[in-house]
Amino acid sequence: MARSDLSDITAFLAVAREGSFTKGAAKLGVSQSALSQTIRNLEERLGLRLLARTTRNVSPTEAGERLIQAVGPRLEEVEAELAAMMAMRDKPSGTVRIAAGEHPAELLLWPAIERLLPDYPDITIEIVIDNGLTDIVEQRLDAGVRLGESIAKDMVAVRIAPDMRMAVVGTPSYFTKHPKPKTPQDLTAHNCINIRMPTAGSLYAWEFEKGGRALKVRVEGQLIFNSATMATKAALAGAGLAFVPEERVLSHIKSGELTRVLIDWCQPFAGFHLYYPSRRQPTPAFEVVANALRQRG
Secondary structure, X not given: OOHHHHHHHHHHHHHHHHOOHHHHHHHHOOOHHHHHHHHHHHHHHHOOOOEEEOOOOEEEOHHHHHHHHHHHHHHHHHHHHHHHHHHOOXXXXXXXXXXXXXXXXXXXXXXXXXXXXXXXXXXEEEEEEOOOOOOOOOOOOOEEEEEHHHOOOOEEEEEOOOOEOEEEEEOHHHHHHOOOOOOHHHHHHOOEEEEEOOOOOOEOOEEEEEOOEEXXXXXXXXXXXXXXXXXXXXXXXXXOEEEEEHHHHHHHHHHOOOEEXXXXXXXXXXXXXXXXXXXXXXXXXXXXHHHHHOOOO
């Protein structure tokens, strides 16, 4: 491949990703007319139309989409490696973008980042709050945070929290009106606060385990949230039973605001991990952030 081809493909990818010659030119720091000529020259050499142009937008043709899928990831690897090498000249700098749910962002990311920032003024950290299973490669993020059991095998996973447990909780006043459940099956007779999963869109089936026996219970109740924070607030208001991460409610259990039930049915499971593509070379800035988050001991 000629050096000009590589440069022109980089220009094509910029236009395709931005969906606009204007935005692509701004990103590359060139004029729109020069960028248009570059794309025309590439199309003429290949003998293929790569972009479909209308008065309102620009989108890849079938050939253009194939070029994006085949070459785009490889150029990203080269760009990431060059960025890592350049960053090595000086102290760690640059932007690190991480996707995480609201709970791990608040509980894990923010405390570590708050301590980190004063010592690394040239590092910018962007946290994208997303409770779904974001594709960090597609979204061009540096890393994500998930429970250990939900991370793909081709990712590097770094533990950033100990194992977790769930807790079934309700207020003492709730239990004066309803008998405490002795088994998970008893929950079907209770007013339970449901959680709708952001990925599947379905209601979460409460998961239990005891003596090697796993059990899922689909509960019913008057309230449905897509946030454990709101489920906890509703439980504190006496609106029903919530099934939430233990860390969220320990202080309320100790204070007596909430009563915990079915403790022996709530077994530990793999906690939160920072994960990133194994083929991507981490920058010094990213390594600083990852080390700050890494679970010790």
